[in-house]
Amino acid sequence: MNDTEFIHSINLCVKCGGCKAECPTYFATTKEMESTRGRMRLLKAFLSGELVPSKRLTEKIFSCLLCGDCTNRCPLNIDIQEVIYHARYLLKSYDKKRRLYRPLTKIAFKNTDFSVKLYKPFQRYFNKRMAADGLIPEDVEFCENQFKKTNIFLTKDKIGRVAVFSGCTAKHVYPELSYSLANVLNALNYEVVFPNTEVCCGAPFRSLGLRDTAIKYAEKNYNTFSKLNVDAIVSLCPTCVVTLRKHSKILIGKELDNVYDIATFLKEKLSSRITAKSGLDLDVTVHDSCHDRNELRTCGITRAILTDMGAKIVEPHKQTCCGFGGTFSFFYKDMSNVILKDTLKGLVQTGTKAFVTTCPNCIFQLSKLMKDKPIYHLIELVEEVLMKEQTNANTQTL
Ligand code: SF4
Ligand code: SF4
The missing domain is CATH 1.10.1060.10 (Alpha-helical ferredoxin)
Structure with a gap:
């Protein structure tokens, strides 16, 4: 604009x-x-x-x-x-309130691995304090990117090649999700590339008013991902998908037109692979991220995948924001908490054993208060079902 x-x-x-x-x-x-x-x-x-x-x-x-x-x-x-x-x-x-935070954000995101390395010796102390303050979940540990160089996961009978845009939260907080995604894509016969030149999608800069910095990051990611010669770029984070698609066009006039969220990318490919035998015996409540609900419109697709896998879905009385909003949960902690508590109340009222979302940031936010029930990323459940499916197929062959 x-x-x-x-x-x-x-x-x-x-x-x-x-x-x-x-x-x-x-x-x-x-x-x-x-x-x-x-x-x-x-x-x-x-x-x-x-x-x-x-x-x-x-x-x-x-x-x-x-x-x-x-x-x-x-x-x-x-x-x-x-x-x-x-x-x-x-x-x-x-805006004086974020005056110091802006340069710090620029420094921290310039080399996120280096920032994590610097933070690591103090992690135990500061994480404990931040968790007590309600800023992060209790058991969170920040880690360096698992893929130091461009990693390629090869597969037999390759039918295509997919690049993954991990996103900072998956990279530095929930790295296991990237492996789950690689396993799922490999099982569907896609070769998977994790380029080591991926940088932050730029969403934190835009939300701080740092448009020029967001432009630089959008250019960097465009240059990396447009040259990869892949059939699709898939991300585990809906915010990254929206940023790479919509914001990139607004900021640099160019967009990566083959970026997909995992639900959209996987739906058709999974339906031919999932059988009743691999069924997911779980009742769940889905928490839709705001970007899924308001921009990508993938809520129906997520539910269709879960139902196909055998999950029983119980809906909360309404879908609401988790109150994360990146820096919002930090600068407006009280407001964020009110929103989080209301959302959790709705989720808990369904009485299901587990919750599912497609957003690592929502997992981060919900985990601050949800301690006794698991919150899965959709990709973890898809991986579980596909692995079961493979085991069944191998047993039949034997
Ligand atoms: S919906 Fe909101 S932004 Fe749109 S015209 Fe009404 S008040 Fe204005
Ligand atoms: S917080 Fe309110 S004003 Fe801001 S984007 Fe959401 S609905 Fe709109």
């Missing part, structure tokens, strides 16, 4: 309030100025000069989760997330 589109979008708003119906920050505070419409109002006043940039203004603009629920609801199709991104870009120099 450029300045002209930004002004046009704000002037287009008729303040009907349709966008705030399920706004998580409005739900958490019940304050109009923490709602979508309130933010649009503030920006209109900022544009007209009625409101000068202030702490109050920046706080309201930076306290949005960028969940996208509002954009889906606006009858005038205003891309509210893009309005917020642009506003953050314009207001970042007035």
